[in-house]
Amino acid sequence: MREKTVFDFVADPTKENFLKHRELIITNPDYDPNSDDLEIMKKLYENKEYDKLNYYVTINVLLSPRAHFLKFISLNEIGNTKAAESIAFICHNILNCIEKTGDGTIENPYIVIRASDEDDLLELRLSKKYLQKRLIQHEDKYLDVLTLEDGSELYFDITDAYKRSKFLLDKEKSEGKRAEKQKKKSWWNFLSKN
DSSP, rough: OOOOGGGGGSOOOOOHHHHHHHHHHHHSOOOOOOOOOHHHHHHHTTOOOOOHTTTOGGGGGTOOOOHHEOOOOOOTTEEEEEHHHHHHHHHHHHHHHHTTTOOSSSSSSSOOHHOOOOOOOOIIOOOOOOOEEEEEEEETEEEEEEEEEESOOEEEOOOOHHHHHHHHHHHHHHHHHHHHHHHHHHHHHHHHHH
């Protein structure tokens, strides 16, 4: 039996399938919702390093509409329209599936993997812009609330991204403290020997 991949949902783009495959990302030890992968990809595009961009893959951008959109325009730049169409199809299905996760209300927010997914859904699918973003806690969830130009609000469930970001920050602080202790300890050992 073949191992499941993140893109298996493309064959059957239901909400349930998408959330199941999304789980493969958010439970991966390398998942970082604040990674600089999209900035790296944007720079590769700006520098016309299309081959590097087209083969750029990390766990953090596998279900990112923006990452696939960048690859789509990059593939078009080099004239590989067939591959560009495939990537556009994946991007389209990711956006469709994010939209299927909710309706943008506080009771039924859209579920995203990283904050950029919010912008992508607004720009690429809903053709809307927001004026303000704020974080709230509602019941047991962390939500980004985007106030749109018309004054309405859209809610995005960022609970997994929020918890993972907090975990990574705490880990970084802990490792920094541990490294500082080791540094002091080794300095103390050096002084006590001399």
